[in-house]
Amino acid sequence: MKVLVAILGLDSHWRGSVMVARVLKDVGFEVVYLGNQFPEQLVASALQEDPALIAVSSLSGSHGVLVPELMRLLRAHGVQAPVLVGGAIPPQDVPALRETGVAEVFGPGRPLDDLTAFARDLAATERGRSSR
Secondary structure: OEEEEEEEOOOOOOHHHHHHHHHHHHOOOEEEEEEEEOHHHHHHHHHHHOOOEEEEEEOOOOHHHHHHHHHHHHHHOOOOOOEEEEEOOOHHHHHHHHHOOOOEEEOOOOOHHHHHHHHHHHHHHHHHHHOO
């Protein structure tokens, strides 16, 4: 299963996204690490790479603008991959992100095992769909 991992916007916090990419790769996922991307760039990469999952990091506070724009553009271009958002997301912002279609939000301190379990469950669901 292919996963795109990116940092949204000009956020200079890279450590979490690199850790996520590494953990997913270590448990068997094909990871395409994109570094900093604006929504338009990330959508273009998603169209080219056809990922089963998109994981984005935001620690700069721009998630309230960039994530809704990303989700709008993904829908407009027919990209069906679930989107995970990680980073310093205030709990009060999580419902609004989910309303845009974000599949899950991973805040600071959440165990990486939660991420790998979520990704593995998604992969199992995808395998079940493709075998029909």
